[in-house]
Every structure is written in structure tokens, then in C-alpha cells.
Amino acid sequence: MRLAxxxxxxxxxxxxxxxxAAGHEIAAVYSRAPAPSGRGHKLKPSPVHAFAQANGLEVRTPKNFKTREExxxxxxxxxxxxxxxxxxxxLPQALLDAPRHGCLNLHASLLxxxxGxxxxxxxxxxxxxxxGVQVMQMEAGLDTGAILLSETVPxxxxxxxxSLHDKLSGVAARIAPVALAALERGGLVATPQAEEGVIYAHKISAKEARIDWSRPAAEIDCNIRGLSPFPGAWFEADGERVKALMSNQAAGTGTPGDILDTDGKLVIACGDVAVELSSLQRAGKKVQNAEEFLRGFPLKQGARVS
Incomplete structure (x- = not known):
């Protein structure tokens, strides 16, 4: 098929x-415009832009589609x-209507x-x-179109x-050619989304990244893993900001923020039980496991983080 x-x-x-690889003709690739990056703020193309150029594809980077020219x-x-x-x-409606089969979106959730x-x-x-990953027939609303193909992922x-990003990216890559093959032979059935259960995945805000130790351990663990590797959930210890990049729930109780164990692991009390932090990163340093981190940044049992 001839695709953008x-x-x-x-x-x-x-x-x-x-x-x-499936042999589709890519007439053009559209991507966000190159953005300033690094200390020199040099313009850096997006990953899709760079890959498309390396494969000899035409790349277009309009800021938006508000002009008739675009x-x-x-x-x-x-x-x-x-x-x-x-x-x-x-994408405005005029753009969504332009291809013979419209625009298909691959979205990384079960709509x-x-x-969002x-x-x-x-x-x-x-x-x-x-x-999961779903192939959706795009319409003017935000991720509101009918579902054409779906695959769940635990x-x-x-x-x-x-890690979940990588799993879902692999699934999306696998089902995209399947969806197009079915589309070409008229084998896709459009199923409207349910009216109930709508939840929006708003952009991550900076204030969400700071760990609130008064919350239940299960919530803190999910927040740490959901924000890893970027932007990274963080806390303060001895006046220094530390990112927590991997965790699990652990036994133990204490005042929220109390350090319960530093014997080769870092266990911190939460609002109910505790979490064990197994991957951490100090500002300007490499990612370390808990044992490596504690050797260079010794925290004592009974101390408190915030």
C-alpha cells in the first residue's frame, strides 16, 4: 500500500x-521538527526523523496543519x-479524510x-x-475512534x-502490517469504543515526580516504576536529590521516610508498610544498585529521607 x-x-x-520490511511504499514521513538538545542546544532530529533519513525517505516536519498549503x-x-x-x-478532519482508507493510529493502551x-x-x-496496543480509525476527537485491531499485554x-515501552513498541511493530493486510482485503471490523471507562493519560507533571512517603507503599512503588527511567521519581537525602528508578514493596513499618534497613539494600517506611529501592541515581552520576549506592552515599538505619 502507498502510505504516509x-x-x-x-x-x-x-x-x-x-x-x-513488509514492502509498503512510504510516500513521506511526518515527524515533529528538530528540537534543541544538549549543552550546545543544537537542533536534533527526532528518532523517527533520523531513521527515515537514514533509509532514504522524504521527511516533512510541519509545525501544524492549519494552512491549506500543508x-x-x-x-x-x-x-x-x-x-x-x-x-x-x-490532525484536522480534512487530513484524516484525505487517504482512501483514512488514518490509522496505533495507541499504547486498551481504549x-x-x-492521551x-x-x-x-x-x-x-x-x-x-x-495493550490497539489500531484505531482516527477521527477528530482525542483517541476516540473505532477499534480495528487489538492485542493485550500483561x-x-x-x-x-x-520496559513496558519496549514490549508495547514490539507489539505495535508486529500488528501494524497485519492490520494493513486485513485493511487491504476488507477484513477489518470497526468496533466503537465503550462509552464507559474513559480515562485520560495526562502528561506527567514535575510535581508528580517527588516521592510522598506518607502514601501507601503500593502506590509509591507504582509511581517509581511508572516514572522510570524518565523523568524519574526522586527524594531528598542529606540535602541531595536522589532518583529512585526501581523498587518493590517490602515488609516493615515506621514513620514515613524512615530508613528501616541499609544492609546491602535500602528499605524506607511508607504510609503503611515499606518499599525497597533497588536502583538509584545521584545527580550527575550513573545509575547504581542499592549496594553500590550505599557504599558511596552511606545512609544510616534510623535516618530519614524526605
């Missing part, structure tokens, strides 16, 4: 690679379909739960046990946003 691909982050790259340029591609994966730009920007992080932070107790 629209995506920006690492999550989307695997899908584009599979569409190329809409006409898209329509002139004469597409069978557009595949949209975490693009990050709103209508976790519509951060479905992977929010699923872990909420303690969900299952998520969320393990030790999953982080990073």
Missing part, C-alpha cells in the same frame, strides 16, 4: 521499520492510508482507558495489571515505563 507514516519518538521507529501537500501524496504512531501533532499523551506511564502508576510486577 507519522510519528516522532523511539516507540514509533520499530513500526516504521516493519512497514518498510493540507494540500498531504492530499497530493495520493495515499491508501496514513499510519500514525505517537506523532504529537493534531477508552488512557486516552502518557498511556504507558499512567498504566503502571495506576497499578494496572494489563494494557504488566509485570517489575515492569517500568521503560
Amino acid at each position: 507514516f507519522m510519528g516522532t519518538p523511539d516507540f514509533s521507529v520499530a513500526v516504521l521499520a516493519e512497514l518498510i 493540507i494540500n501537500a498531504f492530499s497530493a501524496l495520493d495515499l491508501d492510508a496514513a499510519i500514525v504512531v505517537a506523532y504529537g501533532v493534531i 477508552p482507558r488512557w486516552r 499523551a502518557a498511556p504507558i506511564q499512567r498504566a503502571i502508576m495506576a497499578g494496572d495489571k494489563v494494557t 504488566i509485570a510486577a517489575n515492569d517500568t515505563a521503560g
Whole structure:
């Protein structure tokens, strides 16, 4: 099929690679414009942009589609379909209607739960046990279109946003060609989303990253893993900010923030029981396991973090 691909982050790259491998004609790739990065603030192309260029594909980076010129340029591609994966730009109805089969979005949740920007992080932070990838027929609303294909993925107790991201990206890459093959032969059935159970996966705010030790251990554990590796949940110890990147619930009670154990592991009291922090990172330092961290940053049992 003749396609446009629209995506920006690492999550989307695997899908584009599979569409190329499946023999689809990629007429153009749309991605967010290069953004300043690093100390020199040099413009850096998105992961999709860089991958597409490396594979000799035309890349377009419009800021939006508010002008007739951009809409006409898209329509002139004469597409069978557009595949949209975490693009990050709103598509007007005129654009959605331009390809013969419309625009298909691959979304990393089981809709209508976790519509919006951060479905992977929010699923872990909420303690969900299952998520998935769905192929959706796009319409003007935010992730409101009918579901064309779906695959569920269990969320393990030790999953982080990073590990779940990789699982779901692999699933998206695998089912995208399957969906297009079914679309081409007329084998996709559109199922409207349920009206109940709508939850929005709002962007992660900076204030959510600070750990509140008065909350239950299960919630703190989910927040730590849901924010790992980025932006990283954090706490203060001896006046220094420390990121907690991996954790699990642990036995023990005390005043929230009390350090209960530092014998090769770091166990901290929460609002009910405790959490054990197994992967940590000091500012400007590499990620360390708890034993390595405590050797260079000795915290004493009975001390308190905040």
C-alpha cells in the first residue's frame, strides 16, 4: 500500500521499520521538527526523523496543519492510508479524510482507558495489571475512534515505563502490517469504543515526580516504576536529590521516610508498610544498585529521607 507514516519518538521507529520490511511504499514521513538538545542546544532530529533519513525517505516536519498549503501537500501524496504512531501533532478532519482508507493510529493502551499523551506511564502508576496496543480509525476527537485491531499485554510486577515501552513498541511493530493486510482485503471490523471507562493519560507533571512517603507503599512503588527511567521519581537525602528508578514493596513499618534497613539494600517506611529501592541515581552520576549506592552515599538505619 502507498502510505504516509507519522510519528516522532523511539516507540514509533520499530513500526516504521516493519512497514518498510513488509514492502509498503512510504510516500513521506511526518515527524515533529528538530528540537534543541544538549549543552550546545543544537537542533536534533527526532528518532523517527533520523531513521527515515537514514533509509532514504522524504521527511516533512510541519509545525501544524492549519494552512491549506500543508493540507494540500498531504492530499497530493495520493495515499491508501496514513499510519500514525505517537506523532504529537493534531490532525484536522480534512487530513484524516484525505487517504482512501483514512488514518490509522496505533495507541499504547486498551481504549477508552488512557486516552492521551502518557498511556504507558499512567498504566503502571495506576497499578494496572494489563494494557495493550490497539489500531484505531482516527477521527477528530482525542483517541476516540473505532477499534480495528487489538492485542493485550500483561504488566509485570517489575515492569517500568521503560520496559513496558519496549514490549508495547514490539507489539505495535508486529500488528501494524497485519492490520494493513486485513485493511487491504476488507477484513477489518470497526468496533466503537465503550462509552464507559474513559480515562485520560495526562502528561506527567514535575510535581508528580517527588516521592510522598506518607502514601501507601503500593502506590509509591507504582509511581517509581511508572516514572522510570524518565523523568524519574526522586527524594531528598542529606540535602541531595536522589532518583529512585526501581523498587518493590517490602515488609516493615515506621514513620514515613524512615530508613528501616541499609544492609546491602535500602528499605524506607511508607504510609503503611515499606518499599525497597533497588536502583538509584545521584545527580550527575550513573545509575547504581542499592549496594553500590550505599557504599558511596552511606545512609544510616534510623535516618530519614524526605
